[in-house]
Amino acid sequence: MGSVSTRASRLDEMEESESVIWSSDDGKSNDVSTDAEENYFSSDVNDESLNTVASLETAIEQVKALVLETEGVSDERKKLVKRLIELRLKLQDVKDVTNDLPPDADILRIVNSHQFILQKQPLHRTAQYCDKCSGVIWTILQSWYRCKGCYYQCHAKCLNQIVRVCQFLKVGNETDFIYNICPEVGLAAQSYKCAECRVHFTLKNGWMEPRKCDYDGLYYCPTCHKNAALSVPARIIHNWDFDEKPVCEASRQFLVLMARKPNVNLEKLNPKLFYFVEELNTVKRLREEIIIMKEYFMTCREAINQKLLRLLEERQHFVENSSMYSLQDLIDINNSSLIRFLDKTHATFLKHIKEDCTTCRGKGFICEICENIEVIFPFDSATHQCPSCHAVFHNICFAKRDQCPKCLRLSQRKNAQK
Numbered sequence: 001m002g003s004v005s006t007r008a009s010r011l012d013e014m015e016e017s018e019s020v021i022w023s024s025d026d027g028k029s030n031d032v033s034t035d036a037e038e039n040y041f042s043s044d045v046n047d048e049s050l051n052t053v054a055s056l057e058t059a060i061e062q063v064k065a066l067v068l069e070t071e072g073v074s075d076e077r078k079k080l081v082k083r084l085i086e087l088r089l090k091l092q093d094v095k096d097v098t099n100d101l102p103p104d105a106d107i108l109r110i111v112n113s114h115q116f117i118l119q120k121q122p123l124h125r126t127a128q129y130c131d132k133c134s135g136v137i138w139t140i141l142q143s144w145y146r147c148k149g150c151y152y153q154c155h156a157k158c159l160n161q162i163v164r165v166c167q168f169l170k171v172g173n174e175t176d177f178i179y180n181i182c183p184e185v186g187l188a189a190q191s192y193k194c195a196e197c198r199v200h201f202t203l204k205n206g207w208m209e210p211r212k213c214d215y216d217g218l219y220y221c222p223t224c225h226k227n228a229a230l231s232v233p234a235r236i237i238h239n240w241d242f243d244e245k246p247v248c249e250a251s252r253q254f255l256v257l258m259a260r261k262p263n264v265n266l267e268k269l270n271p272k273l274f275y276f277v278e279e280l281n282t283v284k285r286l287r288e289e290i291i292i293m294k295e296y297f298m299t300c301r302e303a304i305n306q307k308l309l310r311l312l313e314e315r316q317h318f319v320e321n322s323s324m325y326s327l328q329d330l331i332d333i334n335n336s337s338l339i340r341f342l343d344k345t346h347a348t349f350l351k352h353i354k355e356d357c358t359t360c361r362g363k364g365f366i367c368e369i370c371e372n373i374e375v376i377f378p379f380d381s382a383t384h385q386c387p388s389c390h391a392v393f394h395n396i397c398f399a400k401r402d403q404c405p406k407c408l409r410l411s412q413r414k415n416a417q418k
Ligand SMILES: [Zn+2]
Pocket: 130, 131, 132, 133, 134, 135, 154, 155, 157, 158
């Protein structure tokens, strides 16, 4: 159990020797990064032998016993307590995952919160590559794993060297994108090391090309940054720029997994964008009108039977509000597909309320000011709805009054009764 101190001294040795980054004396996990913020679990917890409920429970008992033996506030005790927490978290992870798995429990490995499943089907058509060592995975001959959350895949032999934390877990914990455009700190601030695997860019046997990730502004080695290109949220939100920029593999996974999460309050982040991009106003108007129409469908038996609201199933947040956008929404506004989708949905909803359904049509209004017989609705574009009595008027009719005529009538009646 004295592994904390021996590990620390081994890390010191490795820091001194630039060229030796991954060599390992015991073949076990050789994770260079030990900061808790960089790595959710210390390497000890990623020990290959600690992957079953039984082995973890034994380890927890052992650490508990050690905690009781150590002094009240010593560093050793703090480290043990940290390890105890990590082991308990991992035990919970293993329990969670094994619950949805067949009894054949050997197929699961948990590393850096990835939930790796042993892949049993050999793949013939497409070549598979290891996300750790970049080598080909010979799926017929070699054992390999794929994470069921983020799809990171690697050789079984590379499993214990993984540094990247599961981006699927990160997506669950993080609600915001980085909104600064490519926030670079520079190579010196990174100590000339890859931001993910910490490999030195200055190797004794040649210069390794550092690659900048446009999303987080950090530099990565070619294994951790494969020059994949994606539209970057900060450039979209500040410049309405959808050009695809090179991003590291972790950012690529993160952005792909985040793409459909409605986490961007665009009007709050950059209200001026609505002056420059006409499509945004169209989308905003359609969404606001759809939200009003939704209220009709909540109480209409016919609309419920026809499952009308399910037209918005793929963008559930459009039923809930009109202000939040997902990254994919913004990309689809730019390529016009979202406006086409909203136009079609809006037209279907409108037809139900105004033509097909007597219940919904019966909830329309007659403008009290002009008394025209045309039935109007709060989602019609040239109408105004009184926020207190909910009566609806034509915009031009209401503009001539300083008060809602219905509210005025109601208050006069009240006064007369006094
Ligand atoms: Zn590999």
